[in-house]
Amino acid sequence: MIHALSREIPVNIRFFNGRVIAFYGDSNIIDGGEVIVTGDTIAYCGDGKDSRYNEVCQGLSFDREMDLKGNVIMPGFKNCHTHSGMAFLRSMADDMKLEDWLNKQIFPREARLTADDIYYSTKLSVMEYLTGGVTGICDMYLMPEAIARATEETGMRCVQCGCVNNFSQSAGLLKEWYENYNKENSLTSFRLGIHAEYTCSEELLKEISTLVHEKKAPLYLHMSETEFEVQGCRERHQGLSPVEYLDSLGLFDYGALFFHGVHVTDKDLEIMKKRSIAVVTNPASNAKLASGIAPISRYLKEGVKLGIGTDGPASNNCLDMFREMFLTTALGKLKENDAAAVDAMEVLRIACSEGAEVIGLPECDSLAEGKKADLIVLDLFAPNMQPLNNIMKNIVYSGSKANVKLTMIDGVIRYEDGAFNIGEDPERIYSEVSRTVERINKEIEV
Amino acid sequence: MIHALSREIPVNIRFFNGRVIAFYGDSNIIDGGEVIVTGDTIAYCGDGKDSRYNEVCQGLSFDREMDLKGNVIMPGFKNCHTHSGMAFLRSMADDMKLEDWLNKQIFPREARLTADDIYYSTKLSVMEYLTGGVTGICDMYLMPEAIARATEETGMRCVQCGCVNNFSQSAGLLKEWYENYNKENSLTSFRLGIHAEYTCSEELLKEISTLVHEKKAPLYLHMSETEFEVQGCRERHQGLSPVEYLDSLGLFDYGALFFHGVHVTDKDLEIMKKRSIAVVTNPASNAKLASGIAPISRYLKEGVKLGIGTDGPASNNCLDMFREMFLTTALGKLKENDAAAVDAMEVLRIACSEGAEVIGLPECDSLAEGKKADLIVLDLFAPNMQPLNNIMKNIVYSGSKANVKLTMIDGVIRYEDGAFNIGEDPERIYSEVSRTVERINKEIEV
Numbered sequence: 001m002i003h004a005l006s007r008e009i010p011v012n013i014r015f016f017n018g019r020v021i022a023f024y025g026d027s028n029i030i031d032g033g034e035v036i037v038t039g040d041t042i043a044y045c046g047d048g049k050d051s052r053y054n055e056v057c058q059g060l061s062f063d064r065e066m067d068l069k070g071n072v073i074m075p076g077f078k079n080c081h082t083h084s085g086m087a088f089l090r091s092m093a094d095d096m097k098l099e100d101w102l103n104k105q106i107f108p109r110e111a112r113l114t115a116d117d118i119y120y121s122t123k124l125s126v127m128e129y130l131t132g133g134v135t136g137i138c139d140m141y142l143m144p145e146a147i148a149r150a151t152e153e154t155g156m157r158c159v160q161c162g163c164v165n166n167f168s169q170s171a172g173l174l175k176e177w178y179e180n181y182n183k184e185n186s187l188t189s190f191r192l193g194i195h196a197e198y199t200c201s202e203e204l205l206k207e208i209s210t211l212v213h214e215k216k217a218p219l220y221l222h223m224s225e226t227e228f229e230v231q232g233c234r235e236r237h238q239g240l241s242p243v244e245y246l247d248s249l250g251l252f253d254y255g256a257l258f259f260h261g262v263h264v265t266d267k268d269l270e271i272m273k274k275r276s277i278a279v280v281t282n283p284a285s286n287a288k289l290a291s292g293i294a295p296i297s298r299y300l301k302e303g304v305k306l307g308i309g310t311d312g313p314a315s316n317n318c319l320d321m322f323r324e325m326f327l328t329t330a331l332g333k334l335k336e337n338d339a340a341a342v343d344a345m346e347v348l349r350i351a352c353s354e355g356a357e358v359i360g361l362p363e364c365d366s367l368a369e370g371k372k373a374d375l376i377v378l379d380l381f382a383p384n385m386q387p388l389n390n391i392m393k394n395i396v397y398s399g400s401k402a403n404v405k406l407t408m409i410d411g412v413i414r415y416e417d418g419a420f421n422i423g424e425d426p427e428r429i430y431s432e433v434s435r436t437v438e439r440i441n442k443e444i445e446v
Numbered sequence: 447m448i449h450a451l452s453r454e455i456p457v458n459i460r461f462f463n464g465r466v467i468a469f470y471g472d473s474n475i476i477d478g479g480e481v482i483v484t485g486d487t488i489a490y491c492g493d494g495k496d497s498r499y500n501e502v503c504q505g506l507s508f509d510r511e512m513d514l515k516g517n518v519i520m521p522g523f524k525n526c527h528t529h530s531g532m533a534f535l536r537s538m539a540d541d542m543k544l545e546d547w548l549n550k551q552i553f554p555r556e557a558r559l560t561a562d563d564i565y566y567s568t569k570l571s572v573m574e575y576l577t578g579g580v581t582g583i584c585d586m587y588l589m590p591e592a593i594a595r596a597t598e599e600t601g602m603r604c605v606q607c608g609c610v611n612n613f614s615q616s617a618g619l620l621k622e623w624y625e626n627y628n629k630e631n632s633l634t635s636f637r638l639g640i641h642a643e644y645t646c647s648e649e650l651l652k653e654i655s656t657l658v659h660e661k662k663a664p665l666y667l668h669m670s671e672t673e674f675e676v677q678g679c680r681e682r683h684q685g686l687s688p689v690e691y692l693d694s695l696g697l698f699d700y701g702a703l704f705f706h707g708v709h710v711t712d713k714d715l716e717i718m719k720k721r722s723i724a725v726v727t728n729p730a731s732n733a734k735l736a737s738g739i740a741p742i743s744r745y746l747k748e749g750v751k752l753g754i755g756t757d758g759p760a761s762n763n764c765l766d767m768f769r770e771m772f773l774t775t776a777l778g779k780l781k782e783n784d785a786a787a788v789d790a791m792e793v794l795r796i797a798c799s800e801g802a803e804v805i806g807l808p809e810c811d812s813l814a815e816g817k818k819a820d821l822i823v824l825d826l827f828a829p830n831m832q833p834l835n836n837i838m839k840n841i842v843y844s845g846s847k848a849n850v851k852l853t854m855i856d857g858v859i860r861y862e863d864g865a866f867n868i869g870e871d872p873e874r875i876y877s878e879v880s881r882t883v884e885r886i887n888k889e890i891e892v
Contacts, residue, residue, distance in 0.1 A: 090832070091839035095775075095789045127829035131848065287776035288843070290785045318830050318844035323769065329541075330733035339736045343541045383573035383872070384764050384847075386536075387880045393537035397734070398764035401830075402577065402848040426829070434833045 010039035010411060011063035018068030019380070019391065020045060023075055023353040024366035027345070029391060035073055036060075037373040040411035045367040052369075072378040072391060075367055076135025076407060077321035078355035080280040081259040081309025084125035084150075085118040085141040088436045089314035098226070098289055106314060112440045115146040120432040122150035127426060128319045129156060130415035132401040135374035135408070138280070138309065138359040140193060140220070140259075142168060144177050148188045154422040155414045157374060159359045161193030161220035161257075164208060165200055171207035178215060187410060191257075191360065193220035197242040198229050202249075209250045218255035221246075224268070225260035226291045243268035252277060257358055259309065261299075262292045269302055278305040278358035283327035284318075285311030296332040297341045307355035308347070325351050325396045344396035377406040456485035456857060457509035464514030465826070465837065466491060469521055469799040470812035473791070475837060481519055482506070483819040486857035491813040498815075518824040518837060521813055522581025522853060523767035524801035526726040527705040527755025530571035530596075531564040531587040534882045535760035544672070544735055552760060558886045561592040566878040568596035573872060574765045575602060576861035578847040581820035581854070584726070584755065584805040586639060586666070586705075588614060590623050594634045600868040601860045603820060605805045607639030607666035607703075610654060611646055617653035624661060633856060637703075637806065639666035643688040644675050648695075655696045664701035667692075670714070671706035672737045689714035698723060703804055705755065707745075708738045715748055724751040724804035729773035730764075731757035742778040743787045753801035754793075768845045771797050775842060790842040823852040 013036070020033030022045055034048035036056055044056040093105035118141065129137060136157040139147055144160050151158035160181065162174040174192060181190035192215060194200055194208055212219055224230055224242055233242040243264065246252060252275040261279035264272070271277070281294045299306055308328055310319045325347050332342030356365035364374045380388060384398045407415040414421050459482070466479030468491055480494035482502055490502040539551035564587065575583060582603040585593055590606050597604035606627065608620040620638060627636035638661060640646055640654055658665055670676055670688055679688040689710065692698060698721040707725035710718070717723070727740045745752055754774055756765045771793050778788030802811035810820045826834060830844045841849075853861040860867050 088833060089835075091836040091843060094836075094839050094843060095786050097784075097786055101785070124829055124832060131829060284772070284776065287780045288785065290779040290783050290787070293780070313844075316843070317840070318846070320830070320846065323772070326730070326769070330730065333736040334733045334739070337736050338543075339547070339734065340541050340543055341736070381873070381876065383570055383577060384766070386570060386876045387534060387883050389535075389883060390537040390540075393540050394763070397537060397540060397762070398759075400764070400766065400848065401846055427827075430827065430832045437833050437835060 012039075012060055013037045013411075014062045014065045015068055015073055015377070016048070016065065018071060018073040018377070020367060021072060021074035021352075021392065022367040023349060024368040033073065035367055035375065037408070037411050040373055042367055042369060042371045042373050042375075044369060068377060069381075071380050071405065072395070073367070073375060074378070075352045075356070075365065076374050076376045076409070077133050077351050078307060078359060078361065078364070079129060079134045079137045079310055079319065079321060080307030080355045080359050081282055081311060082125070082137050082139055082319065083141045083312030083314075084122040084137065084139050085113075085143075085147060086312040086314045087121040087124040087128075088117065088433050088440070089312075090317045092314065092437075094288075094317070108444055109440050110142070112443050113142065113436075115143050116432075117436040117440075118143050118146040119150045120429055120436065122147050123154055123422070123424065123429045124433050125313060125319055126151060126154040126156045126422065127420060127429065130407045130420065130422070131404060132320050132322065133376040133378070133404040133407055134319070134321055135376065136356060136359070136361055136364055138220070138307075144181065144190065148181065152187050153424070155187065155409050155412055157187045157361070157364065157372075157409050159189050159191060159361060161191040163193060163195045164204065165195035166204060167199070171204065171211055174208070175211055178217070189360065191220045192217050196222040196225075196229070197233055197246055205246065205249050205251065212251055212254055216254050218257060219251050220257045221259065223258035223261055224263045225286070227263055230263050241265060241268055243271050247271050247275065257307075260286065260291070260294065262286055262294045264295065269298070269304075272304060273302060278307065280307040280309045280355075280358065281328055282309045282311040282324070283331050284323055285315045287327065287331065289315055293331045293335040295335065296328060297336045297338075300342065300346060305354055305358050306350045307358040308351050320401055321351055322399045322401060325399075329396060344393045348392050348396050373408055373411040375408050376404060379403045379405045458485075458506055459483045459857075460508045460511045461514055461519055461823070462494070462511065464517060464519040464823070466813060467518060467520035467798075467838065468813040469795060470814040479519065481813055481821065483854070483857050486819055488813055488815060488817045488819050488821075490815060514823060515827075517826050517851065518841070519813070519821060520824070521798045521802070521811065522820050522822045522855070523579050523797050524753060524805060524807065524810070525575060525580045525583045525755055525765065525767055526753030526801045526805050527728055527757055528571070528583050528585055528765065529587045529758030529760075530568040530583065530585050531559070531589075531593060532758040532760040533567040533570040533574075534563065534879050534886070535758075536763045538760065538883075540734075540763070554890055555886050556588070558889050559588065559882075561589050562878075563882040563886075564589050564592040565596045566875055566882065568593050569600055569868070569870065569875045570879050571759060571765055572597060572600040572602045572868065573866060573875065576853045576866065576868070577850060578766050578768065579822040579824070579850040579853055580765070580767055581822065582802060582805070582807055582810055584666070584703075584753075590627065590636065594627065598633050599870070601633065601855050601858050603633045603807070603810065603818075603855050605635050605637060605807060607637040609639060609641045610650065611641035612650060613645070617650065617657050620654070621657055624663070635806065637666045638663050642668040642671075642675070643679055643692055651692065651695050651697065658697055658700055662700050664703060665697050666703045667705065669702075669704035669707055670709045671732070673709055676709050687711060687714055689717050693717050693721065703753075706732065706737070706740065708732055708740045710741065715744070715750075718750060719748060724753065726753040726755045726801075726804065727774055728755045728757040728770070729777050730769055731761045733773065733777065735761055739777045739781040741781065742774060743782045743784075746788065746792060751800055751804050752796045753804040754797050766847055767797055768841075768847060771842045771845075790839045794838050794842050819854055819857040821854050822850060825849045825851045
């Protein structure tokens with residue numbers, strides 16, 4: 001691998017002879033396409049036959065020129081909802097009722113987490129993102145410092161959001177993090193966020209509302225994931241749905257991002273449109289936990305902006321946007337009883353481009369001059385990607401992380417042909433996460 | 447790769463230091479396990495500490511000894527329902543209503559297929575199976591000679607079944623194939639099969655029933671895939687469901703294998719139990735085509751034997767048993783509204799072991815002495831498979847074809863670390879399938 005080893009040593013890279021899916025301009029694939037990266041930025045994307053290409057190339061020396069041999073180059077996937085630090089819990093407890101799972105298995109273990117535990121579990125998740133072509137994540141978990149350390153050291157672009165609730169974090173901490181973690185030119189950014197309606201007292205929600213108005217910022221939160229949650233809110237709050245109730249407190253006055261959004265009413269949808277609220281769908285998690293199927297077809301028709309996420313590794317259990325893309329369209333079809341619902345081309349656009357917009361990374365939504373160099377190369381010369389009848393549908397319906405040849409974030413190649421460039425030995429990360437598991441299991445037994 | 451290049455040159459291979467999932471005896475994983483293959487057969491599977499191990503090893507010289515370094519060795523997946531020859535149609539037409547898809551896109555193209563077209567498309571599908579750890583398939587398509595040529599040359603174990611209907615194949619051909627293709631020690635076997643109730647006249651079905659009774663053999667067929675199909679049968683046949691109607695013709699007197707089995711009634715289930723009928727579920731295809739979710743939980747409770755299949759590459763569009771395993775449990779949970787339904791451990795057992803039984807390959811259902819050497823090695827030292835809280839659940843919930851290190855069929859390593867041993871250059875197969883696409887598209891335009 002010849003590449004920039006870190007963000008401190010920027011390099012110039014030319015990709016040529018690719019099939020470019022730019023998500024910019026028309027939706028056609030550019031055959032024989034060229035992408036030029038200088039430092040952390042895309043300097044050129046096109047067919048290499050225009051005058052702009054010559055201008056950009058003039059005087060530029062390339063540290064690496066990579067023949068894509070007809071493979072796809074495109075913006076990376078945006079995993080718009082995850083809890084990376086839960087990787088230590090993968091396959092610890094599955095095939096259980098939701099409340100047993102949470103109360104008996106998850107919460108007791110999470111209560112014993114140290115910052116280092118979260119740091120290594122997050123690094124393990126980053127490795128998985130890189131193998132699957134994910135170049136940006138929206139992460140919600142405990143101890144933002146540990147998450148930021150892990151994602152910045154491994155080079156992952158990470159939008160964190162708060163997870164304030166009655167039991168951890170607070171409006172004060174949220175404000176502090178929001179002010180500290182939104183620096184320019186950082187891989188880390190931070191959004192106002194709460195866990196969910198059902199884990200926050202009204203007093204706490206009012207403090208958050210004050211902060212939302214002070215910062216004029218959207219609120220990120222789990223919303224209407226289960227019927228049980230919606231029903232509980234109606235019982236607690238004079239028949240209001242969680243969307244209605246939180247809106248009545250002014251929490252969505254500057255917009256919001258809903259994670260899940262499985263069970264919404266017509267009235268909820270009116271509020272969502274009025275407040276320009278976007279939704280991140282997590283189909284694998286919603287299926288595995290028997291929560292339901294989100295109304296994707298309806299969201300598309302109503303113009304609700306969408307992103308796609310994996311949810312955390314304890315509830316999914318894998319962090320694979322190929323699987324999520326397939327499920328977004330396939331479960332959308334099942335829900336509508338219509339094989340023509342939720343077109344795969346829309347799903348690919350959401351996974352790569354619109355997802356960037358909804359988590360607040362518009363600079364990473366396409367391969368266009370001036371955008372951040374967050375991109376991937378997919379191998380088309382593998383049996384699951386042949387023949388090339390429709391490359392974009394091949395990616396959604398048949399693609400696999402086995403097809404990811406290269407993942408670049410912020411101009412740095414972090415993964416290529418199975419090798420990682422993340423500043424640490426994978427074996428070390430595996431063994432540290434195993435140590436977390438062993439220690440916590442022992443503590444719980446005692 | 448040091449391996450048997452073909453079945454004609456059998457070799458002795460020792461796998462050691464593995465985690466063995468044998469699907470034989472108790473369900474525990476054997477740590478530090480050993481598997482010895484001589485020719486096409488498993489000569490030993492265990493912890494290497496018993497007297498049988500010494501007996502087997504005595505006087506045996508190994509052509510290769512492979513340190514598994516703690517990775518999993520287990521029986522390969524059985525893809526129990528597929529149409530391999532449809533690979534040329536992948537992503538040709540998706541996101542369409544079922545009848546438009548069939549009548550406007552699929553049927554006109556299939557009418558133009560030659561034996562060579564089917565031969566190369568089948569080879570392309572075999573490549574995909576090998577990358578995904580599939581060691582046996584149950585294939586239903588046109589021109590059995592072409593399918594057998596492709597699967598035998600590439601080394602895939604293939605149970606073919608007839609696809610008799612009003613428009614192609616016949617009872618006479620079915621009888622001929624059944625008599626010719628069930629030779630001992632062949633990778634190919636053949637079962638009686640029809641396309642479905644809705645494509646066969648009663649006259650034809652009676653001819654098939656005669657053949658079923660002559661051969662005393664079970665019938666393989668598409669069954670109750672869509673509500674439309676069930677409703678149509680009731681209208682055509684005095685209110686009988688397809689299960690009731692075909693049973694009344696004696697077609698299930700020697701058992702049957704149902705592909706899909708999505709829409710069945712209590713009465714159907716009684717017949718299925720009485721006739722010992724097994725079901726192959728195809729959850730990705732059933733979701734993508736909006737056909738529904740099969741009642742897996744009910745089947746498990748009623749003791750109906752199960753297999754898992756991908757269906758063909760035109761309707762899925764990928765041939766990935768990892769995706770199907772995840773969907774079998776996750777959609778089963780959604781259907782029952784119960785996160786504890788359809789345990790992943792059951793699903794893994796079905797995918798590897800019970801699937802072999804239902805398609806008639808009991809000699810390939812486990813890693814035990816005397817069984818056929820159809821096995822795979824899965825890499826656990828990849829981010830999606832760590833930590834090792836529960837290896838079998840990791841495989842079902844988080845596994846990916848990217849974790850398949852090695853696929854062996856009949857004692858021959860056909861795929862290892864990304865390289866194929868199938869007697870032909872992958873590029874040739876890709877280009878031949880592309881030629882099929884181009885030619886047929888041109889013929890249709892004219």
